[in-house]
Amino acid sequence: MPQVAAADWGVEGDAVRVVIVGASGTMGALVSEALTQRGADVLRAHRGSGVDAQSGAGLAQAVVGSDVVVDCLNITTQSAAKAKAFFGTAATNIAGAAEQAGARVVCLSICNAADPAVNRRMGYYQGKAAQEAAYAQRLGDRCTLVRTTQWFELAQTMTDQLSAGPVALMPHMVTAPLAASDGAAAIVDEVLEPSGRHAIEVRGPQEMDLVDVARAIRSAHGKGGWLIPIRFGGAALRNGALIPAHADVVTTTTLDQWLAASN
Template structure:
């Protein structure tokens, strides 16, 4: 199968590419660095030529709801138009658990992902939407984005973090299964406090940082109280944090 991975040079994109190639698929890596810009549509036609399925793991980090919604809706329209023209038969998109929860509406990025899901559902292209919880890698990413010398701010959040590689495997399985609509949410096996998780990861790697837990504006209380946790019909799968650290 010929698969285009949008955002194929990012953390998740690289894992999806490796997983798909390992299963014998022909993979097209689509990102700005390869001449594809989903926000404008530039390069999409060429990237999707002869493609059977698209995996969208592209990202746009912002907490402005206006900017997030505009980006994800525009990108979804551009992608769908190119898919229709190229005859793509399946669109797989990675989303976030509870991105449409009213308790989290103050978190603009989540509103953007919810808008993306709606646009994908209305696109006319057969689709699969997979939501996952935060990844273990989220801890280190937060420190890199919100680190200031020896200090780093870490959001107070309760989640069931999952390994990014596990999510990549699920995305490729979704491609192979075919269009399935919204599938069961994917989560890790343990409920963890993100500051505690991050602290443990940094200690494992010998990184010395003073972590300062902070509440996210607007949605902080909800994130602390469990709004990020998946429902009872979700799929929880390993590795655990300790198992993941043993190989990372």
């Protein structure tokens, strides 16, 4: 693996130095680009660059000299054991590296994922709960969680993953979905203008079922066949428990606007 060194920082002077862990993922890439555009000195950290947050390899070296570490890590699993091991271990390692460097952490999370009523049948969300707990224990108020509702992009990803020929499945998930780019903007704001809060709750402009989002995406992309709604993950996902009771940020991009921009 290539090694990341402190000398890889590209901007001198007073620019905020930010390490993005998980920079190769959807949100990590968006945050990296947006921070760069706003003048931050960004180091993109991921396995391809020699940083493995779960094992800790290359992590401390990458974080040296940083002001903020942004955790945008992701894993594709619904196994609670795998998700908790991944997110909990990585958060502990990142927190330790950030402490050593004197940096604070901004972590991407999911609205209400730590609520047992929400995550009881969702192994991935249990992993996010373990991540939040690890940061709270290690860093306290030196970590801010930016919790978002589900992204429009999630509906597309899920139907792609749950497709067989002309048939696609989509779980009922009543939420207030948002464009991932709007979620990235909320993270960037927290990095550059820290609130000092434990958590920032971010939701989209309209409450809707992700089944309807998936149908709109398939229609906009000219996909035929059948989209079959399914019950998965428990009643909380279907009754609006994914929506924060009090949002700090309500994003503005509607589904129609996002579809128009993505076509």
